[in-house]
Amino acid sequence: MTEQQYNVRVAHLYGDLMNTYGDYGNIIALRYYAQQIGVEVSDQLVSLGDDFNADNFDFALFGGGQDYEQSIVAPDLQRIGSEVRRFIENDGPIIAVCGGYQLLGNYFIMADGTRVEGIGAMNIYTENQATTRFIGNVTIKNPETGEEYHGFENHQGRTYLSNQERPLGKVVIGNGNNGEDGNEGVIYRNVFGTYFHGPILTRNGNLALRMLELALVRKYPTVDWHSKLANVTPEFF
Amino acid sequence: MTIRSSFASFAGKSTYWLLHDVLHRGGTSLPGKIATNIDPDILKNLAQDFDVVLVTGTNGKTLTTALITRVLREKYPDIITNPSGSNMIQGITGTLLTAKTAHNQRPLAVLEVDEANVVLITKYIKPKVFVLTNIFRDQLDRYGEIYSTYQKIVDGIKLAPNATIIANGDSPIFMRDDLPNKKFFYGFNHMDQSADFKAPANTDGVLSPTDNSILHYHSITYANLGDYFSTTDDFKRPQLAHAVTKINQLHPKFSNFDIDGTTFQIEVGGLYNIYNALTAYAVGRFFEVTPDQIHHAFESNAQIFGRQESINVDGKDVTIVLVKNPVGANQIIDMIATEADDYSLMALLNANYADGIDTSWIWDANFEKLHQTNIKNVITGGERYKDFNVRLKMAGFTDQAVYPDLNDAIDAIKAVPTKKVYVMATYTAMLQLRTHLLEQGYIKGRVTE
Numbered sequence: 001m002t003e004q005q006y007n008v009r010v011a012h013l014y015g016d017l018m019n020t021y022g023d024y025g026n027i028i029a030l031r032y033y034a035q036q037i038g039v040e041v042s043d044q045l046v047s048l049g050d051d052f053n054a055d056n057f058d059f060a061l062f063g064g065g066q067d068y069e070q071s072i073v074a075p076d077l078q079r080i081g082s083e084v085r086r087f088i089e090n091d092g093p094i095i096a097v098c099g100g101y102q103l104l105g106n107y108f109i110m111a112d113g114t115r116v117e118g119i120g121a122m123n124i125y126t127e128n129q130a131t132t133r134f135i136g137n138v139t140i141k142n143p144e145t146g147e148e149y150h151g152f153e154n155h156q157g158r159t160y161l162s163n164q165e166r167p168l169g170k171v172v173i174g175n176g177n178n179g180e181d182g183n184e185g186v187i188y189r190n191v192f193g194t195y196f197h198g199p200i201l202t203r204n205g206n207l208a209l210r211m212l213e214l215a216l217v218r219k220y221p222t223v224d225w226h227s228k229l230a231n232v233t234p235e236f237f
Numbered sequence: 238m239t240i241r242s243s244f245a246s247f248a249g250k251s252t253y254w255l256l257h258d259v260l261h262r263g264g265t266s267l268p269g270k271i272a273t274n275i276d277p278d279i280l281k282n283l284a285q286d287f288d289v290v291l292v293t294g295t296n297g298k299t300l301t302t303a304l305i306t307r308v309l310r311e312k313y314p315d316i317i318t319n320p321s322g323s324n325m326i327q328g329i330t331g332t333l334l335t336a337k338t339a340h341n342q343r344p345l346a347v348l349e350v351d352e353a354n355v356v357l358i359t360k361y362i363k364p365k366v367f368v369l370t371n372i373f374r375d376q377l378d379r380y381g382e383i384y385s386t387y388q389k390i391v392d393g394i395k396l397a398p399n400a401t402i403i404a405n406g407d408s409p410i411f412m413r414d415d416l417p418n419k420k421f422f423y424g425f426n427h428m429d430q431s432a433d434f435k436a437p438a439n440t441d442g443v444l445s446p447t448d449n450s451i452l453h454y455h456s457i458t459y460a461n462l463g464d465y466f467s468t469t470d471d472f473k474r475p476q477l478a479h480a481v482t483k484i485n486q487l488h489p490k491f492s493n494f495d496i497d498g499t500t501f502q503i504e505v506g507g508l509y510n511i512y513n514a515l516t517a518y519a520v521g522r523f524f525e526v527t528p529d530q531i532h533h534a535f536e537s538n539a540q541i542f543g544r545q546e547s548i549n550v551d552g553k554d555v556t557i558v559l560v561k562n563p564v565g566a567n568q569i570i571d572m573i574a575t576e577a578d579d580y581s582l583m584a585l586l587n588a589n590y591a592d593g594i595d596t597s598w599i600w601d602a603n604f605e606k607l608h609q610t611n612i613k614n615v616i617t618g619g620e621r622y623k624d625f626n627v628r629l630k631m632a633g634f635t636d637q638a639v640y641p642d643l644n645d646a647i648d649a650i651k652a653v654p655t656k657k658v659y660v661m662a663t664y665t666a667m668l669q670l671r672t673h674l675l676e677q678g679y680i681k682g683r684v685t686e
Contacts (some may be wrong), residue, residue: 017444198597202631
């Protein structure tokens with residue numbers, strides 16, 4: 001008998017269109033940590049016209065894109081929206097960045113004022129700002145774990161959470177979701193949404209390990225992943 | 238010229254004289270700024286004396302401008318160009334203001350123009366030719382998105398409908414608008430044209446402008462450049478007026494290739510530099526420079542490739558290359574992959590304004606591909622050395638030496654186990670390293686370009 005092969009199957013949602021600021025690095029980071037505990041990470045592009053079956057994936061990355069590409073992705077996403085919502089309601093882990101984060105909500109308003117519908121997987125919404133963007137280094141602190149996360153934000157949208165979601169962190173430096181309420185990002189079930197580029201899982205190893213553990217525990221519940229991951233050193237910068 | 242323009246011109250020229258001849262400082266922006274403050278229309282008056290070739294795009298502008306100037310000089314001795322870095326409106330005003338021309342014939346001005354400044358320039362100058370190189374993601378923290386960069390260029394072209402456009406036909410973005418201008422395209426035709434595939438997922442700008450379907454390709458040179466076509470309608474790469482018809486040899490220090498059946502060599506590596514040469518060829522042919530003359534211009538080009546120079550550091554053969562975005566970095570990786578000898582890589586990252594303040598782009602570059610090359614040793618450094626260190630660690634390069642202080646980097650170069658060293662650096666990291674190389678006597682002259 002060979003040792004059991006563990007693997008994490010990642011869906012890279014619209015990765016050929018929503019790929020603006022190194023978001024693929026999140027998969028590179030996940031794979032880097034997974035390899036250290038003998039877990040293989042494979043990734044598959046799910047793009048315009050492709051099927052998405054929630055049962056075929058253990059993790060998803062939904063990256064950020066330019067307004068133009070995002071407006072093309074939005075209507076196509078409706079086609080697989082119910083399956084993405086099923087993945088989320090079954091506690092599938094997703095890292096959603098910038099445009100991907102916005103599209104999982106109810107709607108977002110583009111820079112030019114056009115309203116684009118999301119899939120309402122979370123009860124969040126995104127307004128625009130007339131002329132400015134939030135650009136710069138950002139540091140947040142997660143109120144539950146006390147962990148600090150580092151990143152770079154570059155967004156025009158202003159996102160607001162409802163009382164059904166928690167923020168990923170409270171802003172220490174930077175603007176966060178909307179520059180007003182001190183929130184950055186979102187946590188809803190196992191969805192982690194954020195405006196962080198950097199990318200977030202490369203710069204914040206603790207979060208990468210936490211999400212990897214969520215994916216593995218969900219898929220292989222009888223294995224003690226926490227002990228295995230305790231020996232892995234997270235990168236943080 | 239109006240009295241106001243004359244006074245503005247006098248004030249600008251005096252400032253240039255003061256800076257240049259008295260204080261011995263370079264720069265054309267301050268004279269341009271002073272002249273423009275006195276007469277906002279000064280540029281219009283100045284440009285009336287020139288036939289302008291306006292070069293714009295995100296990557297390769299400086300080198301392409303230098304090559305075009307070199308090619309056109311074969312036939313037109315009376316030609317001016319702007320120094321690298323003076324590509325915004327004030328620098329261009331200063332360039333025209335301080336130009337010394339013989340006036341035997343109508344002089345040519347080959348001007349590198351920053352993408353966002355095209356519309357500011359064409360408000361005053363009606364170029365004879367627009368040269369469009371490419372639009373890749375570049376310091377988007379400055380200009381937003383590739384489509385808004387494109388739109389800024391198009392807005393500028395729309396003010397000059399009589400100008401001829403000479404554009405990279407391999408770049409789908411340049412076919413988004415049906416502009417009334419006369420157009421010529423150049424591109425690469427050296428590969429098998431029967432293949433049918435999509436660009437890798439991490440490629441920007443692959444949507445067809447007709448119906449937003451994802452473009453297919455018969456061939457790709459790099460990034461989204463290639464012989465593209467739509468599978469849902471008849472949108473495809475335009476007819477090429479000039480093309481690279483064969484690649485004969487790629488080497489880190491030179492490239493040998495055929496354009497329209499004639500063999501050329503440039504003394505610099507990198508496929509992207511063949512695009513720069515092809516662009517200069519296309520512009521040269523438009524101005525009726527012969528292929529023989531262009532061949533001659535390319536032969537004597539070694540010194541204009543300053544951004545990729547080789548330095549001897551106590552017997553180490555050190556090549557410094559500038560990186561600033563993922564497409565450029567991937568091209569450098571491909572160039573280094575043509576190195577036949579063992580080499581060490583020093584990767585230096587800063588995130589100052591001139592570098593681009595967001596370092597995320599390093600994750601879009603394919604450093605994993607370095608495993609297929611003769612790489613023996615990896616060193617990371619610069620103010621953001623941690624980012625590069627983790628990027629390369631996650632690409633599978635463990636045991637990297639790390640040098641946050643570039644003063645120590647030269648000792649690190651001396652200590653590597655290989656004779657050849659490639660330094661991949663962002664702009665301000667490159668300047669810092671050059672400062673130390675200058676201090677230690679390995680290079681001469683000034684640090685800045």
